[in-house]
Amino acid sequence: MTVECGSSGSHVGVVLPNLDGGGAERAMLTLAASLIGRGHRIDLVLMRLKGRYKTTIPDGIRLYHQRLGRPDRALAEHCRERGIDARMLASGPLGTLRAWRLLRRRFPEIEVRLSHARAAHGVARYLREARPRLLLSALPFANDASALGVTLAGHSVPLVVSLRNNVGTSYGERRKSAARVLTPVADAVVAVSKGVAADAVETLGLDERSVHAIYNPKPLADIRRLAEEEAAHPWFADSAPPVILTALKEGPQKDPATLVAAFRHVRDELPARLAILGNLSDGYRAETTALAASFAVEKDVAFLGFDENPFRYMRRAGLFALSSRYEGLPNVLIEAMACGTPVVSTDAPYGPAEILEGGRWGRLTPVGDAPALAAAMVDTLKGKAVPADALRRRADDFSADRAAAAYEALFASLTDRRAPAAAVARERPER
Numbered sequence: 001m002t003v004e005c006g007s008s009g010s011h012v013g014v015v016l017p018n019l020d021g022g023g024a025e026r027a028m029l030t031l032a033a034s035l036i037g038r039g040h041r042i043d044l045v046l047m048r049l050k051g052r053y054k055t056t057i058p059d060g061i062r063l064y065h066q067r068l069g070r071p072d073r074a075l076a077e078h079c080r081e082r083g084i085d086a087r088m089l090a091s092g093p094l095g096t097l098r099a100w101r102l103l104r105r106r107f108p109e110i111e112v113r114l115s116h117a118r119a120a121h122g123v124a125r126y127l128r129e130a131r132p133r134l135l136l137s138a139l140p141f142a143n144d145a146s147a148l149g150v151t152l153a154g155h156s157v158p159l160v161v162s163l164r165n166n167v168g169t170s171y172g173e174r175r176k177s178a179a180r181v182l183t184p185v186a187d188a189v190v191a192v193s194k195g196v197a198a199d200a201v202e203t204l205g206l207d208e209r210s211v212h213a214i215y216n217p218k219p220l221a222d223i224r225r226l227a228e229e230e231a232a233h234p235w236f237a238d239s240a241p242p243v244i245l246t247a248l249k250e251g252p253q254k255d256p257a258t259l260v261a262a263f264r265h266v267r268d269e270l271p272a273r274l275a276i277l278g279n280l281s282d283g284y285r286a287e288t289t290a291l292a293a294s295f296a297v298e299k300d301v302a303f304l305g306f307d308e309n310p311f312r313y314m315r316r317a318g319l320f321a322l323s324s325r326y327e328g329l330p331n332v333l334i335e336a337m338a339c340g341t342p343v344v345s346t347d348a349p350y351g352p353a354e355i356l357e358g359g360r361w362g363r364l365t366p367v368g369d370a371p372a373l374a375a376a377m378v379d380t381l382k383g384k385a386v387p388a389d390a391l392r393r394r395a396d397d398f399s400a401d402r403a404a405a406a407y408e409a410l411f412a413s414l415t416d417r418r419a420p421a422a423a424v425a426r427e428r429p430e431r
Helices: 023-037 073-082 093-106 114-130 140-152 173-185 194-204 220-226 256-269 282-294 311-316 331-338 370-381 388-398 400-426
Strands: 011-016 041-046 062-065 085-088 134-138 159-163 188-191 211-213 243-247 273-277 301-305 319-322 343-346 363-365
Touching: 011 023, 011 114, 011 140, 023 041, 023 134, 023 331, 023 400, 041 114, 062 114, 073 085, 093 114, 093 140, 114 140, 134 140, 134 400, 140 159, 140 173, 159 194, 159 400, 173 194, 188 194, 188 400, 194 211, 220 311, 220 331, 220 388, 243 256, 243 311, 256 273, 256 282, 256 370, 282 301, 311 331, 319 331, 319 370, 331 343, 331 388, 343 370, 363 370, 388 400
Parallel strands: 011 041, 011 134, 041 062, 062 085, 134 159, 159 188, 188 211, 243 273, 243 319, 273 301, 319 343, 343 363
Antiparallel strands: none
C-alpha cells in the first residue's frame, strides 16, 4: 500500500458531528487512538467544535472543525492547553450556496438542505486542504455530509461510512430515503454488529459485499485502570445496598418506562437502588422521576449525569441493566463486562444477543417485558451471575487492537483499489 506518513501508516480523516457524550463518539476516539498507536496519521473532522469528550481526544491527532453554531469554549481551551492542532475549515455563504446548487442537481431525488450543503462544503475543503488517503465517518449527519462532500471533491478518496444503530428502527422515513441514495456513494459500509449489517443491506438496499461488520473497539486496559478510581457517590460504598446501574439518552430507544417498572418489582423482592448515567435534559429527568414516583421508588433512583469515567461506577455496581427497544452494538454492556460486572439486557435488535452470545454471558429478556427484566435482575443480584473473570475474558473479544486491525485491512483494500484514480484527482486544481 502506498502511504504518506511514514513507513507503515496511512492518513485517515475521521468525520463526526461533534464530541457530545455518546457511545459512537467514544468508540471513534478509541479507534483513532488505536490507529495512531499503530503508526497512522489521523485527522478528526468535526461539523461543530462542541462536546463533552475532552480527555478522550488522543494525543497526536490533528483536529479540523467548521463554524457551525457557537464553539464550545471549554473544548477549544482544552485543545489549546493540550497543544492539539485545531484548524477551522472556511465555508462561507457563497461557497455553501454553490455547493447546495450543485448537490441539488446531483441528487434530485432527495432534499438537500443548506445545513447539509454547508457541512458537505466543509468536508470537501478538508479533503482538498489535508489530502488524506481515506475518509471515515460515523453517525447519520456526518455520513450524509461525507457522502455529499466526497461528491463535491470529485470522489478523490475512498469513503467508509459507519452505521452505529438499527437502521430499520432508528431511522425515520425521510432519513431512510436519503440514506438509500447517499450510503451507496461510499466505497464501503461498516456496521457495528452482524445484525446491523444484515438490517442495512435489507433496509437500504445495499450490496452485501460492500458491508462489513466490525465490532466497536474497547480500550480495555484504560477501562480497567479508570475503574479503580473512586466512585463519587455514596451509594457505591461497600456497605450500601446493591446498585443497578444503567445509561440513558434522550428519546424512546432506551425505554426507561420498562426499566423503572422492572425496578419497582426488584424493590418488592430486595433492597436495591437504581443509578442512571447520561447527559439528560431537565425535562427528561423530570419525566423519569415522575415515573419512579408513580411506583413509590423515586427515593431509590439517582441521576449521575455525564461522566467521562463511567467505569468507576460500573465496577462497583451490583449489575448493569439495559432496557433498550433497539440497539446497534451497546458499548455499555461490553464496558461493564470489562469491569467484571454482571449484565442483564433486553434482547433488543441488534447487538445484545451478539455480545452475550444468546445469554451465555448474561440474561436476555423480551423487549418491553418489565416482569421478565425484574426477575433476571433479582436472580443476578442473588448470585446467579457469570463470574467476573469470565466476563472480563469475554470483553477481551472486543479489544481496540482487534477492531483496529479489521479497519486497517479494510482501509488497505480500498486505498490499493483506488490509488490510481486518487492520484489523478489529487492533481486537480481547487475551484
